[in-house]
Amino acid sequence: MRGSLLDMRTLTLWLLLLAAAQPQVSSALRCHHCESSGNCTVETCPPGQELCRTTVFYNRWKGGEELEVVVRGCAVTGKDNSSMSYRTTQEIIMLKETVCDFDLCNHPDPRPSPTFPGSRTLECESCASSDLSCERGRILTLRCPDPTDQCLERVIQSSPEVSPSDERYVRGCGSFPDCPGPVGFHNNDTFLFLRCCNHSQCISGPMMKLSSHxxxxxxxxxxxxxxxxxxxxxxxxxxxxxxxxxxxxxxxxxxxxxxxxxxxxxxxxxxxxxxxxxxxxxxxxxxxxxxxxxxxxxxxxxxxxxxxxxxxxxxxxLSPLLSSLPLLLLTRNLSPARGA
Structure with missing residues (x-):
């Protein structure tokens, strides 16, 4: 009897050791991964990326042409939903990113994307550096596409030699965490400033500069x-x-x-x-x-x-900040050439 008990204890010990030696099943988050074109795949997110994201780029040109691109994948932990809409003299642009925190939660959604203009939404001054409309004071107005949108101004400065396609200044509509802020950061390489307000055309006047402070x-x-x-x-x-x-x-x-x-x-x-x-x-x-x-x-x-x-x-x-904002990257990389 004692020998049998010892054998059982030995067997249990070996089973526990064997279980401990087995490779652990990964508990990393899995997200749908889709580039600007092609079918979605499933990716396992690396450490520190514990969110799935869906980023939508929508562009409407003055002549009526439209483009919509949806990108899905993993996102760094701590991000929140955000959106931005603005217009230039030739186009209207909407950028929206949503995040979620469970497996495959960023699945493709068959519902149509929001269109312009919104109903019962704010009207905001709008311009962008892509056509220098902000710098030259050619301010237009934009009816916000979403009832939760605020009027906003976003500034990202890293170099006086930024190409025209870089959106150093943007005014329009949007929703960002902790806005109305102000959400301001600067050092000797970067100036980042974001402000929002909750009534129509509440942001006006010259564009914000670091030297303005x-x-x-x-x-x-x-x-x-x-x-x-x-x-x-x-x-x-x-x-x-x-x-x-x-x-x-x-x-x-x-x-x-x-x-x-x-x-x-x-x-x-x-x-x-x-x-x-x-x-x-x-x-x-x-x-x-x-x-x-x-x-x-x-x-x-x-x-x-x-x-x-x-x-x-x-x-x-040039600061890495300029390449680290997915919404900003979409305005550079996904906009077709004019006249295309």
Missing amino acids: PLNELQCHSCEGNGTHGCSPEETTVTACRGPMNRCFEATGTHKYWGPGYTVRGCVAPTWCESPHLASTFFELAQPETFCCSGNECNAATRDATPRMGRAGPSLV
Whole structure:
């Protein structure tokens, strides 16, 4: 009897060891993956991408031609639903991204996409840098396609040598997390600003620029990259903070394109400190660790570092931010040539 009991215990132990040695079934999220054309496949999301996304690009030209492109895949954890609609002198553009958090939740939807104009929606001033209508003051109006839309202005500055297709300035309609904000960030490489409001044509006047904001007496460390390229002690600068961007900020995580250990430092509006997911949304960082403080140069990587003083405005180096916003990428890569 005792021998049988020992045999059973030995067998149980071996079964437990064998089970522990078996490869574990992956619990990673699975999402539908579709490019701009072709059939969808199923992809397993990498670590840090625990959301499925559906991004819709819709374009209507002045002559009546239309284009709709839908892209599906994985998204970094922390992103939220967002949308933007705007018009230029020749076209109306709608960009919408929705996210969800369970297997294959971004399945193709047979329902038609929203069309312009909306009913009982706001009317907003609209322009874009793709045709320099914002810079030249050729402001039009746009009836928002969705009842939840607000009027918005979005600014992304990284270089004075950006090509005309880069939407440095956009006014129109949309919905973003934590808007009306202001959602502001700047360092010596990038200026990002987003503001929204809830009544028709509530945004007007000249386009927002970094120099439009007065200095606020705070100075913060500035860099974008990792510890050896972009955010090394030798490459880190100090920037003079402006306007509502009165907190020093640091976010570190795995960048969708640049890999782990990617860090962003600069000045932010308090909204960034209260909503850590903004680093995921605007910098494509998976599960970022964020830090805010209010003392001069308090976002230093090391206390003994002696950063050089940098310029207060955007530098000539193109920021990865310009390539990290899927909505912005769609306006560049999917718009057909004029006259096509």
